[in-house]
Amino acid sequence: MNTKRMVTNAILIAIGAILHEITPGVAMQPDLSLAMLFIIMVYNREYKTSLICGIAIGIFAAATSKTPNSQIPNIVDKIITCNIMYFVLLPLRNRINRMVQMVFALSLGTLISGTIFLTVLMMFNGFPMKTFNTLFITVVLPTTALNIILGSILYKVVGRAIKITGAYEVEDKVGQRALK
Numbered sequence: 001m002n003t004k005r006m007v008t009n010a011i012l013i014a015i016g017a018i019l020h021e022i023t024p025g026v027a028m029q030p031d032l033s034l035a036m037l038f039i040i041m042v043y044n045r046e047y048k049t050s051l052i053c054g055i056a057i058g059i060f061a062a063a064t065s066k067t068p069n070s071q072i073p074n075i076v077d078k079i080i081t082c083n084i085m086y087f088v089l090l091p092l093r094n095r096i097n098r099m100v101q102m103v104f105a106l107s108l109g110t111l112i113s114g115t116i117f118l119t120v121l122m123m124f125n126g127f128p129m130k131t132f133n134t135l136f137i138t139v140v141l142p143t144t145a146l147n148i149i150l151g152s153i154l155y156k157v158v159g160r161a162i163k164i165t166g167a168y169e170v171e172d173k174v175g176q177r178a179l180k
Contacts, residue, residue, distance in 0.1 A: 008167040009044070009053055012036050012158065017060035028139045028146075033061045034113055035151030037082060038105040039158050042098050043168045047086055054082025073120035081113040099155065106151040107144060114140030 016036030023029055037057045041050045058078030062071035085105055092101055118135055121127070162168050 004165070004167045005044070005049075008162070008165070009040055009049065012040055013053060013056050013060065016057055017064060020061055021064040028143045029066060030143060030146035030150050031061070031110065031113065032147075032150060032154065033057050033064075034078070034081070034110060035106060035147055035154050037078065038085065038102060038109055038151065039155055041082070041086060041089060042101050042105065042155075043162065045093065050082055050086045051079075054078050057082075067121070069125050070117070070121055072124060073117050076120050077113050077116040080116050081109055084112055085109045098159075099152075102155045103148060103152060106148045110144040110147040111140065114143060 013033075013036065016033035019032035019036070020029075023032060034057070037053055040053045044050060044053075055075075055078070058075035061078060062074040065071060065074050085108070088108065089101060089105060092104070096104075115136070118132060118140065122129060122132065
């Protein structure tokens with residue numbers, strides 16, 4: 001991986017951590033650090049880059065979490081989600097455009113992340129698992145909807161910046177790659 005990509009990934013991780021810190025968390029909180037992870041995964045093809053970014057975002061999400069006792073669940077959920085989504089996105093990379101990949105990753109990835117987060121949080125804190133369905137419906141589903149909307153906007157903003165900086169190869173409309 002070249003230096004420009006590493007710096008770009010680090011900046012995206014930092015922006016994700018800042019957005020995770022400043023977004024209000026009342027009953028639910030959009031996980032914009034997760035959205036940044038998916039942006040990095042859509043633009044990068046390397047597994048190790050996705051895994052390292054997943055670990056870093058998990059640590060930052062744990063440090064900026066507003067949910068009590070959620071540090072370990074944040075780290076676990078980001079690492080597992082990162083691995084699952086990498087292999088789910090792998091066959092789609094050359095078949096569909098990046099915006100569709102991003103919306104797919106935001107929807108499925110946030111559902112996976114929320115499910116893992118709730119499961120680990122409930123296990124670590126001794127919550128009864130019978131409350132899982134209620135929490136899933138009231139927290140995870142609205143968070144997924146918010147992540148799809150806000151993550152798509154973030155993707156467009158990051159895409160513009162990437163075109164300007166030339167940090168990644170940018171695909172044209174027919175899917176051929178051209179360095180810009």
